[in-house]
Ligand code: 7ML
């Protein structure tokens with residue numbers, strides 16, 4: 001338990017650093033038990049800073065200081081002070097060379113921040129504040145320096161030695177050791193530092209930049225994974241080309257290295273010239289990775305590559321500006337992936353994630369603005385709000401400016417701020433200056449938390465041909481922000497005539513004959529605004545928020561028929577999907593309220609029509625025919641009815657299975673895997689539609705469906721189909737489930753990433769003995785508390801991916817989670833804190849569950865020596 005709660009850090013307390021560093025020489029004598037780090041820093045007083053007390057304070061955690069010298073003179077202990085996390089030097093010159101030597105212990109580092117051991121490999125993770133676990137330094141992003149790194153290690157254990165930048169030297173040393181030296185010419189903050197040492201092999205390729213430079217590309221993996229790197233390499237080259245074509249941005253070093261590691265807290269890390277990846281986002285072969293895995297790899301490879309400009313060349317002034325690099329980079333990846341595959345499907349998938357994670361965060365106790373004002377532990381702020389909502393803000397700016405001006409604005413941003421550590425304000429100012437638009441009100445998006453709600457009503461006057469849309473915006477209060485200001489919101493609309501065609505749109509006040517585009521970007525600024533369209537003879541059906549033009553909730557009183565009409569006719573693919581989701585959500589919520597509720601025939605007819613539409617994009621069709629998740633349904637209710645939602649969703653699925661049996665079966669038959677595996681959008685769509693239909697069939701009581709599943713499972717065509725079948729067999733239960741689980745384990749017990757799927761499929765099982773099974777798996781020999789992927793695949797999958805079983809009425813799931821968090825916190829606080837998010841929104845449940853979750857959270861908060869990470873999540877979740 002915390003006696004004195006840890007202190008928050010505030011944005012308003014930001015001060016420029018009193019000292020800067022222009023060059024850093026690091027020397028590592030690497031060993032998993034004891035590593036020595038020598039640092040030589042050229043430090044100087046920052047002329048732009050207010051002169052303070054003359055002390056220099058360096059960050060350092062878990063470091064054993066062995067030597068410290070200024071300009072070659074060893075300092076006696078009286079000249080410095082060491083506290084838990086700071087080294088203070090009293091009185092230093094205006095410019096001097098600081099030398100330190102520290103000792104660290106990578107093998108004991110289970111938090112996976114700083115230098116640690118992943119399997120047999122030594123690697124680092126420094127973002128956001130891991131560098132201070134490597135050496136004493138000004139560990140803040142506005143201190144940018146040029147680094148030279150030399151690594152010494154045993155050559156047989158660590159034949160590969162990598163660091164940031166270009167390789168400049170490599171030679172053998174006595175006693176079986178060797179040395180490698182790397183030099184990074186670009187100034188960078190500490191968080192982009194990286195090194196890797198291991199017995200690795202690499203897949204190599206090369207890339208010619210638009211201006212004719214040659215870049216060597218390497219993906220380093222453990223030898224057994226060499227045959228799983230093709231997709232990552234291919235994705236990397238596509239991302240490099242796209243950034244040249246779309247933003248005019250080229251790569252800038254002679255080498256680009258990627259390393260896949262098995263123990264990693266997050267997805268990946270954009271360290272300059274040396275990206276370190278969670279193996280999950282590099283390794284893929286058709287028999288080991290699903291289509292979703294392949295797409296995830298393409299996206300993460302691109303994300304990390306794009307950071308080279310949005311993050312590395314131009315970085316963040318402080319961690320409150322995290323969205324400057326993350327929001328923009330997520331947006332860049334979303335657009336890249338849209339250009340490479342199906343734009344509509346990508347948008348649907350991104351919005352699904354945004355609504356499920358960010359809208360949830362924004363309406364709970366952990367809500368915060370895209371640019372937060374304070375934090376206790378910065379690691380807790382790598383959130384859906386900073387990333388996904390941040391990306392939506394950039395997207396809105398792109399909408400408001402249009403493609404030409406947006407490119408002009410990003411050119412200005414890259415040119416003006418190259419080599420600097422800047423703020424979201426600097427970014428918006430470039431948008432403003434390049435376009436001449438006033439973005440004063442738009443800035444509120446960065447500082448105001450919460451999801452705006454748009455209340456839309458309409459009126460049609462047939463006599464004058466006038467159609468008016470009235471839009472009221474309202475943002476509910478969030479913690480610390482009781483009162484909200486209106487925002488500047490781009491709202492894309494279209495109006496459909498009775499035939500389902502877009503009508504030309506002319507707003508009141510515009511001349512006739514002016515461009516009458518069928519889609520209009522309305523700009524909301526007031527609490528309430530009206531827009532009058534002229535020349536609208538018949539009452540239209542409005543298509544609102546096309547393409548999800550802003551991260552808001554729209555309420556308009558559609559009839560079921562109008563939703564079906566939009567589902568069938570809207571020219572905007574996103575809204576075709578969204579109206580289908582609204583309709584099925586409405587039906588499901590009615591079924592929750594009234595278990596005997598009859599599914600409207602029109603709904604089934606729309607489903608059937610879609611299933612028979614052989615010309616359709618199957619991937620899009622699969623999205624349209626997927627029912628909203630249980631947690632999405634919960635989000636739409638005043639109080640989440642855990643059991644009612646599960647019952648209703650299962651009932652609707654079996655109703656669909658019974659009514660549309662022949663059509664579902666036909667789609668499964670038509671889309672069977674034929675010929676060799678390919679990863680084209682077409683083939684991916686085929687598999688996803690077929691597996692969705694198989695899922696529906698398994699919800700019916702047709703004895704043939706389990707046979708189809710077992711056949712598919714035994715065919716071993718590819719991991720997408722294997723996993724889909726395994727999921728369905730496991731949910732179905734019985735001996736076939738146990739056989740499949742055992743067989744899958746036997747086949748994949750040596751492949752960690754596939755084994756993660758094996759754990760997750762059992763943790764997300766809908767049967768009522770799932771928690772018992774999960775407890776059993778905790779003591780499985782392949783379970784490991786020190787591997788984040790494994791923890792996520794068992795504990796995370798159960799607590800975040802199985803609403804019905806995690807929230808069982810007896811509270812057993814909550815007790816399970818509290819125990820896991822308390823046992824993990826001393827080892828890896830970041831992962832412990834992430835897991836605890838599963839109970840943050842406890843107030844949304846019935847009072848019995850509220851009491852149980854509250855008690856579990858209080859038990860966590862009462863834990864001994866709690867980390868700041870877990871303390872912050874638990875205390876904020878409980879705050880009123
Ligand atoms: C988002 C990352 C982190 C944390 C990766 C760590 C990163 C910080 C790092 C989208 C795609 C891939 C990874 C991430 C992600 C949470 C999420 N700088 O590059 O943002």
Ligand code: ZN
Pocket residue numbers: 303307325326329
């Ligand atoms: Zn990122």
